[in-house]
Amino acid sequence: MEIHQEVLRTFFGNFNNLNAIQKESIPVILDGNNIIISSSTGTGKTEAVLAPLISKYLDESLLNDRMTWLYITPTKALANDIYRRIHPLLSKLHLNVGIRHGDRDETRLVKKIHILITTPESLDVIMKRNDNSLNDIRALILDEVHILFNTQRGLQMSLIISRLKRHILDHDIQIACLSATIASCKDISSFLFGNSENFYEIVKHSHKMIDAFITIITSKEALLKLIEKIFTGPTKLLIFANSRIECDRLGSILWNSEKLRPHLFTHYSSLSTQMREKTEKDFNHAETAICIATSTLELGIDIGDIDAVILWGPPWTVNSFLQRIGRGNRRTKKTNAICLVSYESKNKYLDLLYFYAILDLAKEGIIEKIKPMKLFGALIQQILMIIATNQGAFTKTQEIINIANIHDHLSRENVEEILKSMSEANYIKPHGFKNRYGANDGLYRLLDLRLIYSNITISSRDVKIFEGKKEIGHISTKNLLNMHPGAIIRFAGRCWKVVKIENTKIQVKSNDFIKDPIEIQYSSKGKYISDTLILNRIYDYLSKMKINFDIIDKKVRTPFSNYINNLISIFSPSHIPLIRLDDNFCYLTFGGKLCNLVFCQVLGINELKIDQIGIVSKFPIDFSKLP
Template sequence: MSDIGLAALHPAVQHHVVNTLQWPGLRPLQGAAVEPVLDGVDCLLLAPTAGGKTEAAAFPVLSRMAADGWTGISVLYVCPLRALLNNLAPRLNSYAAWLGRSADVWHGDVGQAQRRRILRERPDILLTTPESLEAMLVSANIDTRHTFQDIRTVVVDEVHAFAGDDRGWHLLAVLERLSQVAGRELQRIGLSATVGNPDELLAWLQGSNSGRPRRVVAPQATGAVTTDISLDHVGTIDNAAKVITALHRGEKRLVFVDSRRRAEELGAALRANDVTTFLSHSSLSAAERKRSEEAFSEARDCVIVATSTLELGIDVGDLDRVIQIDAPQTVASFLQRIGRTGRRAGSNRNCLFLCLKQEAVLHAAGLLTRWAQGWVEPITAPAAPRHIVAQQILALALQQKTVGVRTWRESWGGLPLFGPDSTEIMEHLLTNGFLDRDGDLAFIGPEAERRFGRRYFSDLTAVFTAAPEFLVLFGKEEIGQIGDDALLVEVEGPRVLLLAGRAWKVNHVDWKRRRCFVEPSDLPGRARWGGGGRGLSFAITRGMRTVLLGTSPDGVALTRRAVTALSELRELHSSHVVADGTVISRSPNGDLHWWTWAGSAANQTLHASVPGLVDRRQRVGDNAVRLFSDMSFSDVKNALTGPLREELPEVNESAVEGLKFASALPDDLARATVAERLADFSSMRAVLQEPRTFIQDDAH
């Protein structure tokens, strides 16, 4: 704790920090943030999980609010998750109350009565999501100018979670439109865990405000943070449950898994071992998740199994242990998860990896190798957000009732969202009935009504696509949602689902209303959802190659089972890795593989760019690309001599359909958008520039 910055805060804030919170001072981040935030500078505040980022933004913003006499909704606090908003609201409201101010929440779960009250008695701080802001802007029942005319500052919590996908572009576009409504540039404050490119992330967050002063606030941590990281190979979910049951009895354990199905399977296995177990994932009802998270935060000897829903800053109490089944996709995700531990004085940060397959042991070891080197992924916004351009034009037409055919870009200032294809997109909307034209003005057309008009264009306010699911009900109690697969797959005997860690027998399915009525069952249930995992990055896959070459991650304890798994993998891949380049090897059965260890995006780009070499009938993975088996090594060398024509990866119709608002784009632009997001030209070029070793693999 430090006195730095405390004296600059409003006297009432100072008083309550010392006397109500009984803090001896501010944390380093909080103290360092006071001066730039008070000065109205755009900021990125960086600290690990539980580093006091919320207060680092809130205390000086409240001080500005009091000193400058802000009225109305002057501060927006934007989060990626409703649960995080619910979690933060009481804390922010208590801070606001120090000054006689208030904070309130607005999102999809908030009822109409509360919404009417908020519009009537506008709070000083509104906690919300980008989707809810969009819905408010386009609502015919909300006077947007009256509601948002007083906005001065926007705080974006977990900004890295936005910036890495289309929700970030959507957020920036909505903020530009809010700035137009308010008639002023808005101070933007991003809160984030550690990222690899903070300056670029803050510049992105500024949007069209690139001329405003900005500052990254990331004070060096004082004191060494000890970590306790272990890596084990357990083989099966049941074995993982046995290890979790046996280890750390009497402690609170948070277990991360990579899918909803895994969460359900592990939850059921732990409960079968009489472990007090709770679940949290996106297909559980909000009430079910809340019950689990509240019960877990108040218990001691228990486990909560979660997908990435608990990776962000939702408070589930004082954790003792974090356990990871297999490995997360990124180092940044690992840092978020391990940061949930070590918050008590004298405790350390810890994570136990329990890997189900040998390949997962290699993935975890590669990721931990990069972490041990101090590397964290840079956060980059998705390329070519053309579909967001289409969505924004239609949303603006809803908000303003009309949109200027020649002047529509003015509503977003100089936001780099709108690239050279924007004019073609606008023409497509006009010529295909998404917009109707009347001179220089356009308004919502019949095609937009047909595709997005359900429930007053609610589908237009969110840029992510969620597969339609069935609501699962036990009487009137909502348990969660399941996909079609769980109800369509053939079964013998009664159909039993696994949801919320419990088995439910299906009694009736209302296909038209998409409702599934169940009752508890003692029979074993099955969890099933569609969707697959993403591929690994160039950096993580190269970390895996380093492990295969004999390196073990520093500061990580390997169990005997993990050591055995890595030894067997090193033997298996002994002819597939070299330290200074890539390997092209022919197996005893004649298959020819190019072992790039470059990640799936680079390999997919290579797959498209060397069609004369690559067998098209393959699922491209992270480690290698299969070449035509009838080619000789000389043929391959000759084919790779000279420059290659770089091509975008191929995309299928289902991939294009998964791009929300693709229907509002010309077909070629929709396909190009998906392809550009699958490509990694820079990593492919790195592969092509490396030496190649040719090996006749007789060992396996």
């Protein structure tokens, strides 16, 4: 089977314009195979799978005038971006593109949708409706699947697809997965599909040279001076911070510069959809701009060509580092990465060493290899959805088992144990004599409160922030305890004066910067845990590997070298190094934060501080007591 010539012209112009990934993937997909492609951002993965899938089922879709393709993204922002990118192309082929997520629903507006772009949660809602529009789905595209790997959302997506496949009984669904550079495609396909699917794998690692520079920023003034120095002429900079509060702090520092202020953007999850979309659009089209973002812009949202990526503090994984720097310099053979250790860091030279280790591993093409986790939590939510889809009626236990057992660990025994626990918690109830379960009061209450559609733990209720009629964003209601009319808050990298506070919203107006505004307290999504890959590399530097100081700022080379030599002098592979800090004991375990927490719990230690590298204690620790 050959690709439809009209599709080829629409996506690529002609065959000579195909890159290596596209040339390999197109015949594989046209032959009907499932595929997973792992490569860096901007390598044409979307076109590599979408063009042949459109070609394969185009005639059938136009003839039946039914929904034929599902395109699933992990975020609403990426769904919107994919819609903007493919809608003009597919309209040339007389195909209607629809979008469905928490902020947009075109499934009820567009009469005939041929390809639907959605998120896992929205697909779950459509499935609950028993929507017949899904009956003719032929192909499923899952974008940025590495985001879902080893998460409850990923298991949720896996079980939704299992339900979808059982909903469509008369034909198979062809599946294409797109991912950033990962260590193992097989691990991702195993996590999402268990033993139910086979995949052809295409892996293309980036061979772009990384031109990196690492330094320590000593003050706010030094940061401002450096950014102003870099920001000359038509320049686009993307600055990644590790948290929303750091985005706000960085924004407030750069806002003090008259040179930078007109070109400054922020982007993170607490901003309103309207604000985020405006930032993405304006930053994309700007020739001169700076955007400060969290991991929200690690995904493949189109933001144009970036001249340099600046990292404010080291990310926690090599994979995240590659995702971030991969957003820059797409049109050149070199990626510019500026790695900055914050003046607020409690151990600046350790953070600098952490940066160096990540960069060293990235240049060697070594990334984290994490085996699929055996998760259970999302199965509870999916059991509730299965029964709710059946209008609460008694549902065969075997029906639930058949959906779950694509994963070996979701065995009959485990599923039945979960069903029993859910029954004891009053969410569902067993049939008197048949092996079935139906809805109980707990499930009906979840439906009434619309809390059934997500497996994510519900955090405290949010309150929206408005400037006039324009929604700026949303924050946790716990922030209201620190606010009053007239208070100055920092949000979206700017200062705002609180005008009025109500139960569901806060009215603000723009305000000049002040020295100590009220900082927003964001709901934590969990502490990042470093992979042992990076910690092991740091361990190697202290035992045998040499450090190349050329990429480190000349101003900090000497003190950094002294720091490393001091660590080496106390280092021995046969025991845990100990440093005395004032009257405290600092043990360098290189175990990672989670492992160090376990050490302290098992040994009954009241630690002063725990981080990725070690433990600080008031008293000596006897590690020989570990079991």
